Amino acid sequence: MEYKTQMEAAKKGIITPQMEVVAKKEKIAAEVLREYVAKGTVAIPANPAHTSLSPEGIGSPLRTKINVNLGVSRDVTSYDMEMEKVMTAVNLGAEAIMDLSSHGDTEPFRKKLTSECPAMIGTVPVYDSVIHHKRDLGQLTAEDFLEVIELHAKNGVDFVTLHSGITRETMGGIKAGNRKMNIVSRGGSLIFAWMSMTGKENPFYEYFDKILDICYEHDVTISLGDACRPGSLADATDAAQISELVRLGELTKRAWAKNVQVMVEGPGHVPLNQIAANMEIQKTLCHNAPFYVLGPLVTDIAPGYDHITAALGGAVAAAAGAAFLCYVTPAEHLALPNVDDVREGIIASKIAAHAADIAKGLPGARDMDDKMADARKNLDWEEQYKCALDPETARKIREDRKPEDDHAETCSMCGKFCAVRSMNKALKGEVIDIL
Amino acid sequence: MEYKTQMEAAKKGIITPQMEVVAKKEKIAAEVLREYVAKGTVAIPANPAHTSLSPEGIGSPLRTKINVNLGVSRDVTSYDMEMEKVMTAVNLGAEAIMDLSSHGDTEPFRKKLTSECPAMIGTVPVYDSVIHHKRDLGQLTAEDFLEVIELHAKNGVDFVTLHSGITRETMGGIKAGNRKMNIVSRGGSLIFAWMSMTGKENPFYEYFDKILDICYEHDVTISLGDACRPGSLADATDAAQISELVRLGELTKRAWAKNVQVMVEGPGHVPLNQIAANMEIQKTLCHNAPFYVLGPLVTDIAPGYDHITAALGGAVAAAAGAAFLCYVTPAEHLALPNVDDVREGIIASKIAAHAADIAKGLPGARDMDDKMADARKNLDWEEQYKCALDPETARKIREDRKPEDDHAETCSMCGKFCAVRSMNKALKGEVIDIL
Numbered sequence: 054m055e056y057k058t059q060m061e062a063a064k065k066g067i068i069t070p071q072m073e074v075v076a077k078k079e080k081i082a083a084e085v086l087r088e089y090v091a092k093g094t095v096a097i098p099a100n101p102a103h104t105s106l107s108p109e110g111i112g113s114p115l116r117t118k119i120n121v122n123l124g125v126s127r128d129v130t131s132y133d134m135e136m137e138k139v140m141t142a143v144n145l146g147a148e149a150i151m152d153l154s155s156h157g158d159t160e161p162f163r164k165k166l167t168s169e170c171p172a173m174i175g176t177v178p179v180y181d182s183v184i185h186h187k188r189d190l191g192q193l194t195a196e197d198f199l200e201v202i203e204l205h206a207k208n209g210v211d212f213v214t215l216h217s218g219i220t221r222e223t224m225g226g227i228k229a230g231n232r233k234m235n236i237v238s239r240g241g242s243l244i245f246a247w248m249s250m251t252g253k254e255n256p257f258y259e260y261f262d263k264i265l266d267i268c269y270e271h272d273v274t275i276s277l278g279d280a281c282r283p284g285s286l287a288d289a290t291d292a293a294q295i296s297e298l299v300r301l302g303e304l305t306k307r308a309w310a311k312n313v314q315v316m317v318e319g320p321g322h323v324p325l326n327q328i329a330a331n332m333e334i335q336k337t338l339c340h341n342a343p344f345y346v347l348g349p350l351v352t353d354i355a356p357g358y359d360h361i362t363a364a365l366g367g368a369v370a371a372a373a374g375a376a377f378l379c380y381v382t383p384a385e386h387l388a389l390p391n392v393d394d395v396r397e398g399i400i401a402s403k404i405a406a407h408a409a410d411i412a413k414g415l416p417g418a419r420d421m422d423d424k425m426a427d428a429r430k431n432l433d434w435e436e437q438y439k440c441a442l443d444p445e446t447a448r449k450i451r452e453d454r455k456p457e458d459d460h461a462e463t464c465s466m467c468g469k470f471c472a473v474r475s476m477n478k479a480l481k482g483e484v485i486d487i488l
Numbered sequence: 489m490e491y492k493t494q495m496e497a498a499k500k501g502i503i504t505p506q507m508e509v510v511a512k513k514e515k516i517a518a519e520v521l522r523e524y525v526a527k528g529t530v531a532i533p534a535n536p537a538h539t540s541l542s543p544e545g546i547g548s549p550l551r552t553k554i555n556v557n558l559g560v561s562r563d564v565t566s567y568d569m570e571m572e573k574v575m576t577a578v579n580l581g582a583e584a585i586m587d588l589s590s591h592g593d594t595e596p597f598r599k600k601l602t603s604e605c606p607a608m609i610g611t612v613p614v615y616d617s618v619i620h621h622k623r624d625l626g627q628l629t630a631e632d633f634l635e636v637i638e639l640h641a642k643n644g645v646d647f648v649t650l651h652s653g654i655t656r657e658t659m660g661g662i663k664a665g666n667r668k669m670n671i672v673s674r675g676g677s678l679i680f681a682w683m684s685m686t687g688k689e690n691p692f693y694e695y696f697d698k699i700l701d702i703c704y705e706h707d708v709t710i711s712l713g714d715a716c717r718p719g720s721l722a723d724a725t726d727a728a729q730i731s732e733l734v735r736l737g738e739l740t741k742r743a744w745a746k747n748v749q750v751m752v753e754g755p756g757h758v759p760l761n762q763i764a765a766n767m768e769i770q771k772t773l774c775h776n777a778p779f780y781v782l783g784p785l786v787t788d789i790a791p792g793y794d795h796i797t798a799a800l801g802g803a804v805a806a807a808a809g810a811a812f813l814c815y816v817t818p819a820e821h822l823a824l825p826n827v828d829d830v831r832e833g834i835i836a837s838k839i840a841a842h843a844a845d846i847a848k849g850l851p852g853a854r855d856m857d858d859k860m861a862d863a864r865k866n867l868d869w870e871e872q873y874k875c876a877l878d879p880e881t882a883r884k885i886r887e888d889r890k891p892e893d894d895h896a897e898t899c900s901m902c903g904k905f906c907a908v909r910s911m912n913k914a915l916k917g918e919v920i921d922i923l
Binding site: 126127128155180183187188189190191227228233234235236237238239241242243245246249250284285286287288324325326351352353354355356357358360361362364365368369372383384385386387388389390391400401404405407408409411412413414419421422423425426427429430437440441442443446447449450451453454455456457460464465466467468469470471472473475476478479480482484485486487488 | 561562563590615618622623624625626662663668669670671672673674676677678680681684685719720721722723759760761786787788789790791792793795796797799800803804807818819820821822823824825826835836839840842843844846847848849854856857858860861862864865872875876877878881882884885886888889890891892895899900901902903904905906907908910911913914915917919920921922923
């Protein structure tokens with residue numbers, strides 16, 4: 054093999070089989086894609102040990118991708134239910150699954166994912182470190198953490214979130230009480246807690262070069278986690294967040310120098326008017342690395358509906374340059390999502406991603422919308438369901454409340470007042486009966 | 489009385505009782521508000537015959553308001569269920585209700601609304617014309633339509649949607665087949681159909697001066713309907729839409745000259761990247777009259793989830809200048825919404841309006857978000873519910889899937905991995921136990 058990673062191949066001018074697949078999916082020339090991968094503008098997270106993978110590219114010149122977080126926790130322990138969520142997610146079009154399991158024996162599920170699931174698989178090794186070593190956080194060593202990264206890499210994981218941007222220096226600002234919500238990143242808080250208990254530097258920062266060696270060996274893409282992502286509107290775009298982003302930009306360059314692919318994670322809770330600015334700053338500080346956002350959530354006061362607050366921020370972010378959206382479910386801030394929540398979260402994310410792709414003017418992005426419009430003009434309901442993101446739900450709503458027989462072609466919203474019916478008749482010169 | 493309408497009073501330098509109430513609600517000086525009303529930048533739809541009204545101002549310098557469409561149709565005929573929706577809407581914070589009833593005896597319900605409901609009441613008289621006169625569309629005369637406007641005005645309706653911007657000239661472009669979806673405005677299609685059957689000019693345009701006399705007499709605000717609002721992304725910002733907007737700008741000036749308050753209705757289905765431009769164009773063409781948008785929906789392919797596609801466009805529109813959002817429910821394009829749909833639609837609209845108000849930097853707009861952040865940091869769940877847009881739903885999600893007793897202060901999403909718990913312990917110098 055002349056290369057270990059997609060980026061190395063790209064830099065050597067090699068078009069890999071994965072690039073061929075991705076270029077076809079994106080309807081662009083493989084050579085154009087290769088250049089993006091060489092520059093780091095696009096990442097193709099594709100661990101060779103993930104045997105069931107259908108590769109995808111992540112980068113702002115491509116279609117916006119979405120990620121679905123799953124995994125058992127101490128309070129919800131069924132791996133079967135998680136596998137049901139995985140299949141729901143894949144069927145609804147999620148391109149990536151992050152397995153955030155934090156309970157029980159995590160390795161078999163991870164291996165099942167990388168041998169059966171066609172979507173990219175991501176993990177957050179710091180979560181699994183406590184579980185894997187069966188020792189509490191304060192008892193773990195830097196080596197313990199690195200061991201888990203390597204284990205995940207060998208298990209076929211395509212990308213890992215590492216919170217390498219938070220350091221002992223960061224701790225001062227947080228301790229000074231400059232933020233309303235301190236740190237809300239789960240991984241970031243664990244590292245802060247570990248540094249706080251051990252007095253040592255963040256191992257994901259201190260041993261970054263060793264980590265790069267592991268990731269290079271297995272072509273694991275690093276998703277540089279944003280430990281200091283704002284957890285409330287009040288903390289958005291503050292010194293803690295932006296200082297960390299500066300460091301993530303430095304780490305991006307170090308990874309690329311070793312041919313390791315990178316994504317950079319982003320906020321968080323951000324007011325609508327700050328989102329585009331956040332994307333622009335990321336582009337300059339992180340050298341156009343693909344930006345992976347959680348939300349952004351545009352208000353803090355909608356628990357139960359945060360799939361909507363996140364879709365709203367996500368669409369604006371993706372239109373302004375974010376490449377990858379982490380879904381958020383209605384259970385965010387409240388409970389582990391159930392299968393229905395997962396479904397709602399995915400659809401909301403798909404809407405945001407699709408709206409952004411249309412806004413970006415990607416070729417063919419609006420094709421299905423145009424088909425839908427034709428089906429609507431023709432009052433062809435079966436065709437409308439075919440064009441719908443969720444045909445089942447659309448059908449159910451209409452069929453539950455159907456219009457009467459003498460205007461069965463309409464729906465019960467307008468009945469004979471249906472604008473499409475009136476226009477179709479008027480344009481044929483027919484009499485329009487409403488009563 | 490020295491004035492008939494809020495605008496007339498404002499121009500005369502009079503601060504009305506309604507202006508006092510609105511200024512207090514908006515936390516601005518009454519004199520500042522009076523100037524907005526005099527210029528037409530803010531409308532206060534407040535028909536003196538609406539005895540139960542708690543007045544609101546509509547305009548981009550103020551909080552974004554939302555409207556809820558209700559009303560029986562031939563297929564769903566229960567006025568009791570509609571009244572239940574009204575109360576749901578008012579309790580969830582809707583500032584306006586449009587009664588679009590198109591079946592049975594519509595007047596008693598309308599009168600009930602204007603004697604019991606504190607929210608602004610709007611109607612679309614052209615819908616009711618067929619019902620009121622019990623004659624089909626083609627049999628109605630211009631006088632018949634005007635009679636219904638006057639009836640609604642006397643019933644205490646605060647604003648009426650009139651599609652005065654579509655004319656016989658417009659028909660040519662539509663007939664030429666330039667659009668994918670022709671006309672999707674229900675009222676617009678009825679007028680097109682009427683013009684088509686009778687060969688006459690649009691009476692809401694031809695007799696606009698007579699209509700202004702009625703609206704002046706009862707201080708009914710005219711919501712200038714956009715008959716040519718795009719019904720698909722493909723039709724967005726096209727010649728039909730913008731030509732009509734030019735005419736609506738002319739009609740706005742004619743109304744203001746007679747001291748009649750005006751809002752201008754807007755799209756529709758619009759790609760995300762065109763929304764801000766649409767708002768800017770409206771401001772120049774319509775002289776900063778308040779803009780009332782339906783959506784905009786940022787994709788056509790999400791039936792069953794159009795409350796989300798509309799919230800997405802609505803937030804961006806309101807942040808860019810739209811003053812008034814018409815809610816959209818999950819049943820849009822499919823069926824008449826039920827009570828649950830109404831609820832979902834309202835919450836989604838409230839999220840959009842609130843996100844926009846924060847983006848606009850309105851004083852105090854973020855207060856509740858800041859309170860929520862404090863409650864989250866304190867893991868104070870009761871306080872979190874109090875800050876939530878929908879406390880009931882938030883509580884239900886958490887309580888259905890509670891964490892175990894030894895970490896009951898967290899939620900089942902993260903359990904002992906809870907970032908807030910870890911940080912609170914770390915900042916106190918405590919040991920953080922995860923296992």
